[in-house]
Amino acid sequence: MSASPKTVLGWIGESVRRADGTPKTTGEFAYASDLQAAGMLWGHTLRAPHAHARVRGIDLSAALTMPGVHAVLTHEDVPGRKTYGLEFHDQPVLAIDRVRYFGEPVAVVAAEHPEQARRAAERIVVDYEPLPPIADPERATESEPLHPARETYETGHYLDDPRPNVVRSMRVVHGDPDARGDVVVEGTYEIGTQDQAFLGPESGLAVPDGEGGVDIYVATQWLHVDREQVAPCLALPEEQVRIHLAGVGGAFGGREDLSIQIHAALLALHTSRPVKMVYNRQESFTGHVHRHPARIHAQHHATRDGRLVCVKMQILLDGGAYASSSTAVTANATSFACGPYAVPNAHIETTCVFTNNPPCGAMRGFGAVQTCFAAEAQMDKLARALELDPIELRLLNALAPGDTLPTGQRIDGSLPVAEVIRRCAALPEPAPEELPRPAIRLPGGAGNTTRGEGVRRGTGFAVGFKNIAYSEGFDDSCAARVRLFADGSAEVHCAAAEVGQGVTNVILQVARTELETEDVRLAPGTTAAVGSAGSSSASRMTWMAAGAVRDACRAALAERESRGGGEVDVERVYRHRPTAPLDPETGQVGDLPAHVAFACAAMKVVAEVDVDLGLTRIVWIGTAQDVGKAINPQAVEGQIEGGTAQGIGLALMEEIQTRDGVITNASFTDYLIPTALDVPPIVSELVEDPEPDAPYGVKGVGEPPTVVSTAAVVAALRDATGRELSRVPVRPDDIVGLT
Amino acid sequence: MHGRVKISLTINGERREADVWEGESLLFALRERLGLPGSKNACEQGECGSCSVILDGELVCACLVLAAQADGHEVVTVEGPGFEHVQQAFVEAGAVQCGFCTPGLVVATAALLKQTPDPNEDEIREALSGNLCRCTGYAKIFDAVRLAAERA
Numbered sequence: 001m002s003a004s005p006k007t008v009l010g011w012i013g014e015s016v017r018r019a020d021g022t023p024k025t026t027g028e029f030a031y032a033s034d035l036q037a038a039g040m041l042w043g044h045t046l047r048a049p050h051a052h053a054r055v056r057g058i059d060l061s062a063a064l065t066m067p068g069v070h071a072v073l074t075h076e077d078v079p080g081r082k083t084y085g086l087e088f089h090d091q092p093v094l095a096i097d098r099v100r101y102f103g104e105p106v107a108v109v110a111a112e113h114p115e116q117a118r119r120a121a122e123r124i125v126v127d128y129e130p131l132p133p134i135a136d137p138e139r140a141t142e143s144e145p146l147h148p149a150r151e152t153y154e155t156g157h158y159l160d161d162p163r164p165n166v167v168r169s170m171r172v173v174h175g176d177p178d179a180r181g182d183v184v185v186e187g188t189y190e191i192g193t194q195d196q197a198f199l200g201p202e203s204g205l206a207v208p209d210g211e212g213g214v215d216i217y218v219a220t221q222w223l224h225v226d227r228e229q230v231a232p233c234l235a236l237p238e239e240q241v242r243i244h245l246a247g248v249g250g251a252f253g254g255r256e257d258l259s260i261q262i263h264a265a266l267l268a269l270h271t272s273r274p275v276k277m278v279y280n281r282q283e284s285f286t287g288h289v290h291r292h293p294a295r296i297h298a299q300h301h302a303t304r305d306g307r308l309v310c311v312k313m314q315i316l317l318d319g320g321a322y323a324s325s326s327t328a329v330t331a332n333a334t335s336f337a338c339g340p341y342a343v344p345n346a347h348i349e350t351t352c353v354f355t356n357n358p359p360c361g362a363m364r365g366f367g368a369v370q371t372c373f374a375a376e377a378q379m380d381k382l383a384r385a386l387e388l389d390p391i392e393l394r395l396l397n398a399l400a401p402g403d404t405l406p407t408g409q410r411i412d413g414s415l416p417v418a419e420v421i422r423r424c425a426a427l428p429e430p431a432p433e434e435l436p437r438p439a440i441r442l443p444g445g446a447g448n449t450t451r452g453e454g455v456r457r458g459t460g461f462a463v464g465f466k467n468i469a470y471s472e473g474f475d476d477s478c479a480a481r482v483r484l485f486a487d488g489s490a491e492v493h494c495a496a497a498e499v500g501q502g503v504t505n506v507i508l509q510v511a512r513t514e515l516e517t518e519d520v521r522l523a524p525g526t527t528a529a530v531g532s533a534g535s536s537s538a539s540r541m542t543w544m545a546a547g548a549v550r551d552a553c554r555a556a557l558a559e560r561e562s563r564g565g566g567e568v569d570v571e572r573v574y575r576h577r578p579t580a581p582l583d584p585e586t587g588q589v590g591d592l593p594a595h596v597a598f599a600c601a602a603m604k605v606v607a608e609v610d611v612d613l614g615l616t617r618i619v620w621i622g623t624a625q626d627v628g629k630a631i632n633p634q635a636v637e638g639q640i641e642g643g644t645a646q647g648i649g650l651a652l653m654e655e656i657q658t659r660d661g662v663i664t665n666a667s668f669t670d671y672l673i674p675t676a677l678d679v680p681p682i683v684s685e686l687v688e689d690p691e692p693d694a695p696y697g698v699k700g701v702g703e704p705p706t707v708v709s710t711a712a713v714v715a716a717l718r719d720a721t722g723r724e725l726s727r728v729p730v731r732p733d734d735i736v737g738l739t
Numbered sequence: 740m741h742g743r744v745k746i747s748l749t750i751n752g753e754r755r756e757a758d759v760w761e762g763e764s765l766l767f768a769l770r771e772r773l774g775l776p777g778s779k780n781a782c783e784q785g786e787c788g789s790c791s792v793i794l795d796g797e798l799v800c801a802c803l804v805l806a807a808q809a810d811g812h813e814v815v816t817v818e819g820p821g822f823e824h825v826q827q828a829f830v831e832a833g834a835v836q837c838g839f840c841t842p843g844l845v846v847a848t849a850a851l852l853k854q855t856p857d858p859n860e861d862e863i864r865e866a867l868s869g870n871l872c873r874c875t876g877y878a879k880i881f882d883a884v885r886l887a888a889e890r891a
Contacts (some may be wrong), residue, residue, distance in 0.1 A: 015833070017830055017831065017833075018830065018833075018835055020835075020838065021829070021830035021835045021838075022826065022830055024835045024838030024841050024842075025817075025822075025825075025826035025827075025829045025830060025835060025838070025841050025842070025845055026777065026817065026818065026822075026826055026842075027775070027776065027777015027778070027816070027817040027818045027842045028777070028818075029838060030776075031776075031779070031839060033776075033779075033780055034770070034776035036771075067740065068740070113740055113760065115740065115760065115762060116740060196873075197873055198837070198839075198873055199779070199781040199787065199789060199837065199839040199840050199871065199872070199873050200779070200781065200837065200839040201780065201781065247838075248837060249779075249781070249837050249838070249839030250836075250837040250839060250873050250874055251837075252873070278780065280783055281781070281782040281783065281784070438861055440861045440864065440865060441861065446865060499837060500836035500837025500838065500839075500874050501836065502836070634833040634879075635833065637833070637878075637879075638833050638836055638874070638875055638876075638879055640876075641875060641876030641877075641878045641879065642836065642873070642874045642875045642876045643876075644876055645873075645875075645876035645877070646873070667782070667784060667786070668782045668784070668786035668787055668871065669784065669786055673871060673873060674876075675868045675869075675871060676863070676864045676865075676867040676868045676870070676872075676877045676880070676881075677864050677865065677868045679876050679877050679878070681878065682876060682878055
């Protein structure tokens with residue numbers, strides 16, 4: 001598709017200011033936690049203090065007599081299906097006879113003041129019989145099943161694994177898995193549990209409509225899939241459950257699963273009053289899924305001149321207590337395990353297990369972050385063993401269109417791996433800074449812990465890739481509706497969740513470009529006015545929304561043309577090309593691909609390490625990313641900078657700590673995320689190599705920087721210290737003592 | 740609830756009164772009782788800066804101040820006057836993504852520029868290190884601060 005002539009402001013390819021920018025700076029923008037309604041009550045959730053326990057009984061009598069209390073509800077008050085879930089409905093709305101993770105919801109309270117609701121919840125007496133928790137994922141498959149009834153799940157095309165507590169296991173066997181190279185390197189890698197730590201806590205408002213139905217205003221990533229899960233639990237037809245997008249304070253995967261939706265609706269329908277729920281930070285840490293912690297064993301074989309011969313990997317993912325999106329994370333970890341390299345022979349085995357650890361699901365990068373960390377460490381090891389430049393080794397093995405992935409899928413679209421490597425490698429690194437310098441420019445920062453003695457500098461490089469959009473045969477679609485008015489203006493409806501990434505602007509830019517007018521409004525997202533947009537996840541929303549809005553705009557113009565003018569109102573559904581599951585035994589594709597398209601990024605990191613204290617400072621980051629076509633270059637840079645910062649966090653500081661499954665650091669005091677002092681200047685090169693199948697050639701851009709940055713940061717620390725550093729986050733203890 | 744107190748304070752130049760419970764923070768009172776939800780509730784323990792307001796000329800986290808303590812004092816929130824050039828700079832620089840940290844950063848930036856009208860990069864980083872942002876990686880926030888400083 002050739003670009004339209006630039007006839008309007010804010011068309012495709014321009015760095016357009018955010019449509020929601022001004023209200024977000026003035027405080028006028030209404031986030032889910034800002035909502036109010038007349039007669040509103042406050043909801044609060046009582047959560048399990050045990051990682052694993054039988055629930056023998058619940059006594060509500062004391063709570064019900066507390067001042068201001070209007071309702072105290074348990075699983076007995078769930079009128080419909082008692083469980084929900086994204087892929088399997090295995091998670092109780094409220095605990096039934098057993099709790100499987102620390103913080104699992106047990107009861108909900110509605111009261112006039114949030115403090116009254118909290119105090120009433122404290123008076124609920126739950127008779128727990130603590131059970132031994134499965135806290136070590138290595139032992140999950142030898143333990144009693146956490147979900148004894150799991151055989152009833154429709155696991156479809158998954159490999160049949162008879163072991164208990166397996167969410168999904170997967171195997172990719174490609175070429176000759178016993179092929180040997182001249183040089184072999186091996187390593188075991190571990191990735192800690194990362195939290196999305198979006199700033200806007202889980203929040204929402206449920207308003208009963210007086211006719212048995214309910215309107216739920218909530219911060220979410222996918223309105224329609226929420227409704228699909230909520231309505232059966234409320235025993236309501238979907239039309240009586242209307243879900244509206246309230247302002248979302250970040251998501252990063254953590255809002256794919258339900259939070260307050262069913263609980264607030266139950267309380268609202270029970271009390272006939274609007275009910276607002278807002279998690280505090282501690283509850284947010286326990287109330288959503290996390291990034292899967294992983295243990296990965298990898299063995300790489302190469303020829304003497306550096307060509308990869310065979311990769312063997314065993315990947316263990318801890319899924320926590322419920323399935324969430326673990327099956328898809330498993331598929332991604334497996335599919336992208338080797339990194340963006342041509343690997344003729346491979347044997348990859350992934351097992352994702354149930355444990356009593358915090359539930360895991362979607363987080364930016366979705367399985368590819370963990371494997372990129374292992375695969376890139378292996379590439380550096382291989383470069384050392386071969387005495388090759390690590391960048392040359394990567395170029396030598398870089399995947400290119402026409403090559404085949406270990407799943408047998410041929411790359412038939414865009415994937416400029418060598419280009420991103422070259423463009424990133426060419427970015428000039430800053431010269432080492434002189435000493436003395438201000439403490440803030442040294443490891444330890446304002447803590448003033450060094451004058452520069454014991455500080456070593458290192459440079460690291462990494463490359464990563466992942467898929468765009470949903471895979472394995474999922475029917476992935478996005479609807480958009482366009483109304484053209486007699487005055488020449490237009491209104492677009494699309495349920496795509498604006499989670500901060502800027503899809504609002506994508507929609508408006510596409511509509512302005514297609515309709516050749518600046519006078520375009522985007523209506524609020526709701527299930528009541530338009531079909532499903534699918535999820536703001538999997539780096540898919542820009543592609544999918546652009547496709548749907550483009551098609552709806554063109555259809556609207558055509559209809560107005562054929563009618564000779566007047567107002568029109570059309571809705572169109574866009575689908576990307578179909579995919580199909582991998583063969584369950586071999587992990588190989590059949591006639592259709594398993595993944596729609598791919599995006600890659602390369603990153604170079606300069607770091608300084610104080611080897612006396614184990615403190616680090618990231619000095620500079622340069623990156624080149626394959627973005628297809630940048631619809632809004634400023635917003636693309638913003639995604640790269642923010643995504644990189646989250647990878648720095650996983651590399652250096654972010655980890656959910658647990659003791660026997662119980663989270664011990666559920667606060668921003670104890671779970672640290674990068675501050676303004678931790679993120680260095682980031683230089684980004686946007687590599688525009690249009691995706692042939694995608695509208696305007698776009699690719700999603702949110703995930704690749706997060707996939708690659710953890711690996712690149714740790715590579716720099718390895719270069720500075722000479723240590724193996726096989727676990728993230730890297731702790732000061734891992735670095736000290738190098739004298 | 741027991742223990743209610745009446746407070747009277749100046750907010751954004753206006754005299755306001757509120758009937759609060761003695762355990763409520765200034766943040767809760769602003770958001771839930773005074774119709775000023777611009778200050779955000781992201782951690783409620785003074786770690787993230789999303790609720791930054793100016794109390795008697797000082798930058799504070801509204802979540803760490805009891806509403807009753809603010810009785811008789813002067814509060815400026817993000818909804819108040821004097822932030823326009825910072826707000827405009829944040830929008831232009833692309834410093835806003837989800838925006839949940841933005842009100843706190845706008846207030847903190849204005850406080851920085853009042854004290855240090857032409858801050859260097861180290862000064863910007865240090866001054867804003869109490870305001871967490873999870874979306875942007877801060878780069879465009881620093882751009883916004885420099886832009887606001889240039890225009891002030």
